[in-house]
Amino acid sequence: MLAAGAVGLAAALGLAVPATAGAAAGTGPAGIPASTAAQIAALQALKKTETKAESKVDSKLLVERKLRAGRATASAVPNLRTGVAVSRGGTVLVDIRVDKVGDDLLASLKTAGGAVRAISAKEASVRAELPLDRVSALAERGDVRRIEVADQAMTARELEAPVAPSQAMNTNAPTAVKESKEDKAARIGAAVKNAVGAATITSEGDRAHNADTARQQFGVTGVGTKVCALSDGVDSIAASKAKGELPADVDVPAGQEGDGDEGTAMLEILHDVAPGAKLGFATAFNSDASFADNIRALRFQSHCDVLVDDVIYFKESPFQDWIIAQAVNDVTADGALYFSSAGNEGSVRDGTAAHWEGDFLDSGLTAGKFQGSAHNFAGTAGVQVYEPVSKASSAGIPVNLFWSDPLGASANDYDLYLFDQAGNVVSLSQDNQTGTQDPYERLDTPGGGGTGLRIAVVKYSGENRYLSLSALRGRFSDSTDGLKAYNTPGVTLGHSAARQAFSVAATPAAKAFGRPLEPGDPANPVGPFPGTFSEASKVERFSSDGPRRMFYEANGTPITPGNVSSTGGEVRAKPEITAADGVRTSVSGFDPFFGTSAAAPHAAAIAALVLSGNPGIRGSEVRDALVSTAVDIEAPGRDGVSGAGVILADRVLAYTGASPQPLAVARQPIVTSSNGGAYLRPGDTAKVALPVVNDGDGAAVSTNVVLTSTTPGVTIAPRAKSYGTISPHQTGVNDFTVTVPASQPLGSTVVLAARVTFAGSLSPTTQQFALSVGQPSPETRTFAYAGAPVAIPDSDPSGASVPIQVSGIGRAAKLSVSIDGTACTTDAGATTVGIDHSYVNDLTATLTAPDGSKAILLQRNGGSGNNLCKVVFADDAASAFATVTAANAPYTGTWQPRNPLSAVRANAVDGTWTFSAIDGVAGDAGSIRAVSLHINGFVQ
Structure with a gap:
């Protein structure tokens, strides 16, 4: 019995x-x-x-x-x-938590038949595909602390035709079913093709949050700020740029463009509300540890002032700040503002959690x-x-x-x-x-x-x-045989619950989410567009509720020692604020765009307007402004569904006293030598015209420039000049005289530093310019990789590299890169092309100079087309390689690289150059076969 x-x-x-x-x-x-x-x-x-x-x-x-x-x-x-998702080859995707990521560990992984997918030295974590039957053996290593099924993530997008979370989550497991590469390539190619002449779309949240009128009233557009998003990917970023939905200079670090388009849709919202702000992006989907790394990188390397994401990793603790929340803590401690989706996991009030x-x-x-x-x-x-x-x-x-x-x-x-x-x-x-x-x-x-x-x-x-x-995204509900469902508030968790993060709930700007009502549901709220939010607005039924109870500081110190029960810990009021969703973007599949994924970038963009109109404002002051001016839309006072309420741009800007700020910046000088040429020569006294552009929202009054040089023997006259008042988006120009000593070597660089001062909080700005001495030689010398083909590992961040030796040049006046070949073909595994790869869109290619400077040549472009052959990357090309589609395969012709090659020839070019290629997506393979550098030196 x-x-x-x-x-x-x-x-x-x-x-x-x-x-x-x-x-x-x-x-x-x-x-x-x-x-x-x-x-x-x-x-x-x-x-x-x-x-x-x-x-x-x-x-x-x-x-x-x-x-x-x-x-x-x-x-x-x-x-x-x-x-557990097991591939046909018997492999599983795992996260390996270790004491330290070292070469010996990575070698052991490869010996065990593993393939590395992402590495985080900071978080001591490796994501890898590993044979299931070798997992326990790897765990015997003393430096391995834990081997887990790869932590998965999902964005806070809500689909009008709902799908299971398993279809919305991070799908890089070996057996995951995703959009085919061919379908994706066709979609992206069609978007780029149809971009020209397409009407631009503005998020309804711009009007509903009063951001459009606030920009006019207060004269601020986001100038002087940089706002960066983290999400799945930016597949259609080229199409959005071509349509004018995004600026041309969105900063996407190499290898961090991700997979998907939610990031593109978020960037469009940011640009609609804060059109003067610089933009950046990095994927959050390589792994949880890589997400944390990218948060820090966007702040400390890309210098983002405002960061926003819409991602939750399942392992994020509700009771202690884990690695992602710790990264948020690091950037907010450095002065950044961080916004995150509260999530779409529902609320007890609406019976959706x-x-x-x-x-x-x-x-x-x-x-x-x-x-x-x-x-x-x-x-x-x-x-x-x-x-x-x-x-x-x-x-x-x-x-x-x-x-x-x-x-x-x-x-x-x-x-x-x-x-x-x-x-x-x-x-x-x-x-x-x-x-x-x-x-x-x-x-x-x-x-x-x-x-x-x-x-x-x-x-x-x-x-x-x-x-x-x-x-997550499910329901606890009473069963037919008498089992009762028990629900409590507080489903929002993870890094959006970090103390200084802003957790953002969602309310519809145009129309509410169209999910069929269930018995007992309140009537769906209707958005205010074309009006503004008011006390009558309601939070979306799927928006996650708070508060969040925390028991430990990030380092594990108890908040209430000895009490880890329901009477202990710290209760954090989450979410803090509410913003718009259900808005339009130009991105396919995100029109309309529902979810707290859409709400968070609206809030982040309004914060950028605040920073733009109040340079130097403290984060605590921005928090006070957002919370104090919010429109209370739920129960009186702060509540666990909408926080303080909906933020309105005009209220926040009025509260902070925002005003238009000038931003005067020097641009590349124009050289006219004594003989009328466009090049500096040794012993020459040349005229240098220095433009200064006011990129700001306000007039740059009392603008002055001090021009100096750190190059020994170079003199400048006069040292300073007044540019007077420069109106917004206008340019002032003054002439300086620059004298170069006769001993200045050909090909060397004269460095000019322009310090621009003006009446405003963003003053001064400083820019440096490198001017080459000598005229480019008409002779082009070629230096080629002469070794055997090198395989590019599939979906491995270590990639493949080949060396190229350069000698006898000294300084370079001009540099181009070619991926060579003889007979160009799309045949898989072709040996007659410079790079044979069965899916060029997987690749990011980088050129590294002997001094360590880098330039990205191509970054996940090319669609489903195969192979690169007789492709030239040159700064003076007519079109960017970012515009190619699968129809261009095999890829030939001359194209602008992702980054200008002028940046990698600033110093002497003799030495070992490195051409690298990284495959960012599993399922296709290829090799580096033939690559060359073409370099012109200098003549008198």
Whole structure:
């Protein structure tokens, strides 16, 4: 017979109890299998026998290997599906957390048959595709702390035709089904082709937030600021530029363009609301650790003032700032403003969330053979160890369990199980927590959904803790057999809950999200467009609610030592503010654009207007302005759904006293030598005309320039000149005289520094210009890579490189790069082309000079076309390579590179140059075969 505890457990779950412990299907309703407790016991037996190395491995990986290796395990849990994506070649995508990323570790990965997908030295994390049967062996390394199923992510976009989160999440697993490369290439190519002459589209949020009239009233456009987005990708950025929806100079670091178009749509919103701001982008989808790296890089390398994202990684803790939130803390401590989507996980108020948190309550019912007891969701109202999942939203849902232990130091062991109505375990997560692991378990519901799915939390060992259980984008709902759904507020979590981050809820600008209403839902709100938001506006039903209770500082220090229960910790008021969604963009698939993904960039752009009109304003002052002036649209005062309310640009700018600011900047000088030529010569006294452009919103009054040189022997007269008042977007020009000593070598560089002062907070600005001495030689010398073909590793950030030796030039007046070949063809694996690759759009190619300076030649352009042959990259080409499509394959002709080559020839060019190619997407391969540099020196 079943033990009394097992009988009690089965009864509490609403299950039929077999007559004997070994009873098979058929003894209860509709083919119920052996008891739930027996299945848990079988899984606990696997956990009990784990080795020290296996305790560092994600339990789902271990169970998946057991299921594939032996019939005994599979027969004990016949309906179990771990959710681990295993490729046809037997590989899995994993995150390897280590003490330090070193060459020895990477070599071990390759020896084990692994392929690196992303590396973060800062976070000591490697994402790799690794054979499933080699995972445990790699875990035996002393420097490996943890091997997990790759952490997945999803954006906060809401689709009018809803899909399961499994279809919206980061889909770089080996078996993931994505848009085909051919379809993607056709889509992007068509967008570029149709871009010319297309009417521009402005987000309705620009009007609804009063941003359009606020720019006119206060005269600020975002000038002097840089706003950067992080999302999936910017596939259609070239088309958006061609249509005038985006400026030409969006800063996208090499290899960080990502995959997808949500980033493009977010950039268009930013540009609509703050058209004078500089823009940047980096993907958040390479891995969780790479996301953290890119947040820091956008601030500390790209110098972004405002950052915004719409991404949540499932492993982000609700109780402590994890690696992504720590990156947010770093950039906000440096003065940046950070905005993040609150999420689309719903709210208790609207009955759209699947979230419960509270103290663990022992049900007194044993779960399993060895130890452990199930949590009682019913509390004092009775005993119920299940949280029922709605059939309508049960397919492909990630289910997260966290508890109030510090990250990397949990000694209390909780497990997570998913059952069908018959009591069969259909998914699980039962990692060991022995003092060095994270307090985290995750499972996925079956992709096909199911009837009567139920979640149970089991305390395997240790003390009671405060729990957070979320079925992201799913629903906890009452079942037909009497199980009650328990929901609590606070589903928003992760880096948007960082103290200084702005968590942004969504409210419709034009129309509300068109999901069919469910019984008991309030009427869908209607957006104000073409009016403005008011107290009558309502938050979208899917927008995530708060608040967020935190128990630990980022370093693991308890906020309330000794109290990690429902009465402890710190309660953070999240979300803070609300902004518009349901708006138009020109990006295919994002018209309209719903979700807190669309709301966050509206808020970030308004913040850019504040910074633009108030240079030097502190972040705390911006926070006060946004919160204090928000329109309260829900319950009076700040609430857990809309925060302080909807922000309006005119209110915020009035509150901060914003005013138009001038921004006078020197441009490239124009040289006229004593003989009328356009080149400086040794011993020459030349006229240098120096333009100064006012890129700002206000008049640059009392503009002056001091022109100096750090080059020995060079003199400038006069040293300073007045440019007077320069109106916005106008140019002033003055002439200076520059004398070059006769001893100045041909090909050397004269460096001029222009310090521009004007009346305004953005003054002064300083620009440096390098002027070459001598006339370009008419002789072009060619230097070619002479080695064997080098394979480009598939979807590997290390890429492939070839050296090119240059000698006898000294300084270069002109430089171009060619990818060579003889017979150009699109045949896969062709040996007659400079680069044979079956999908050129996967590639980013970079040229590195002997002094370490770099220029990107091509960056994920070319669509599905094969091969590069007789392609020349030159600064004076008529068109940019970014405009090519699959129809141009095999790629030939002369094109502008992504970055100007003039930047890599500033110093002497003799030495070893490096041409590199990185394949950013799995599934295609190729080689570097023939590459050359073409260089002109100088003559008198």
